[in-house]
Amino acid sequence: MENELQKLKAEAEEALHAISSKANLEDFRVKFLGRKGLFSSTMKQLGKVSKEDRRRLGQLANSIKKSVEELFRDRKEMLESGDGTVAEAVDLSLPGRALPFAALHPISQVMEEMCAVFEGMGFAVAEGPDVETDHYNFEAVNIPRHHPARDMHDTFYVSESILLRTHTSPMQARIMENQDPPLRYISPGKVYRCDSDITHTPMFHQVEGFLVDRKVSFADLKGVLTSFIHRIFKDDLPIRFRPSFFPFTEPSAELDIACVICGGSGCRVCKRTGWIEILGAGLIDPEVMKMVGYDPDEFSGFAFGLGVERIAMLKYGIDDIRLYYENDLRFLKQF
Numbered sequence: 530m531e532n533e534l535q536k537l538k539a540e541a542e543e544a545l546h547a548i549s550s551k552a553n554l555e556d557f558r559v560k561f562l563g564r565k566g567l568f569s570s571t572m573k574q575l576g577k578v579s580k581e582d583r584r585r586l587g588q589l590a591n592s593i594k595k596s597v598e599e600l601f602r603d604r605k606e607m608l609e610s611g612d613g614t615v616a617e618a619v620d621l622s623l624p625g626r627a628l629p630f631a632a633l634h635p636i637s638q639v640m641e642e643m644c645a646v647f648e649g650m651g652f653a654v655a656e657g658p659d660v661e662t663d664h665y666n667f668e669a670v671n672i673p674r675h676h677p678a679r680d681m682h683d684t685f686y687v688s689e690s691i692l693l694r695t696h697t698s699p700m701q702a703r704i705m706e707n708q709d710p711p712l713r714y715i716s717p718g719k720v721y722r723c724d725s726d727i728t729h730t731p732m733f734h735q736v737e738g739f740l741v742d743r744k745v746s747f748a749d750l751k752g753v754l755t756s757f758i759h760r761i762f763k764d765d766l767p768i769r770f771r772p773s774f775f776p777f778t779e780p781s782a783e784l785d786i787a788c789v790i791c792g793g794s795g796c797r798v799c800k801r802t803g804w805i806e807i808l809g810a811g812l813i814d815p816e817v818m819k820m821v822g823y824d825p826d827e828f829s830g831f832a833f834g835l836g837v838e839r840i841a842m843l844k845y846g847i848d849d850i851r852l853y854y855e856n857d858l859r860f861l862k863q864f
């Protein structure tokens with residue numbers, strides 16, 4: 530009987546080891562551990578052995594059955610934790626799963642790069658609110674109510690006097706009214722205009738910049754912007770300043786760069802002109818200075834506003850702005 534028990538134990542262990550899928554577990558249980566299984570029938574023979582041996586053999590039988598039951602439970606747990614087969618449950622050679630790497634959105638990357646160039650020239654960074662008052666967005670930068678210049682900005686109004694800022698220029702007034710010159714600031718952020726086509730989205734990004742000190746001239750503005758463009762694109766990219774109008778700068782200019790798509794020979798992107806406009810700028814209007822309490826005879830300054838999407842499109846040769854905001858990972862992963 531003792532031999533029989535040991536043999537049964539070895540047999541059960543071997544059978545258990547051979548089980549490689551969940552489906553075979555039940556067969557094993559019925560055959561060995563079930564009511565009519567091999568262990569039960571062996572135990573029944575205990576009745577036939579001598580009294581002195583019965584106790585010892587009974588204990589032996591019980592402990593063997595227990596250990597087989599334990600092994601069975603372990604095997605079952607292992608098979609149920611994988612997809613039901615031993616190979617899948619524990620494949621020690623499988624490499625770990627790498628976590629996907631996140632990266633900054635291309636617009637954020639370009640904005641950071643732009644800010645870094647200006648910071649290198651000594652400009653400090655200040656961010657302002659997206660939800661702005663009519664006062665700072667328009668009045669404080671010399672665009673009174675009913676002034677035709679308001680037409681340049683298709684504005685989202687929240688109420689009569691609250692709106693989504695249409696440019697980052699309100700930050701000029703916000704900073705100047707709280708600090709005395711000399712000032713050298715850039716202000717990056719989101720701006721909003723009711724506009725949508727392949728080169729416009731209702732939300733886009735600008736980087737505003739301004740500098741106020743004694744004896745600031747248009748030459749200083751040209752110097753700062755020229756080095757900026759050459760740092761962002763390439764050292765010898767042709768640029769030109771073209772006269773323009775903004776209510777908060779006088780004189781005003783727009784800066785064009787040679788089309789980076791066709792190299793200046795004329796294409797669809799530059800509308801066959803060879804030039805692409807990328808920013809507005811000028812000397813800060815004396816009216817704006819007066820409104821924040823500066824004496825325009827003592828101080829002068831320049832300001833500029835750049836579209837980040839425009840720069841990113843030209844840098845990467847992308848002609849549809851909407852790609853930036855469709856959250857298509859195949860597009861975004863390229864940056």
Ligand code: PHE
Nearest residue numbers: 696698775809810832833834
């Ligand atoms: N705020 C102007 C715009 O959004 C750009 C600008 C900024 C022009 C500063 C001149 C000076 O169009």
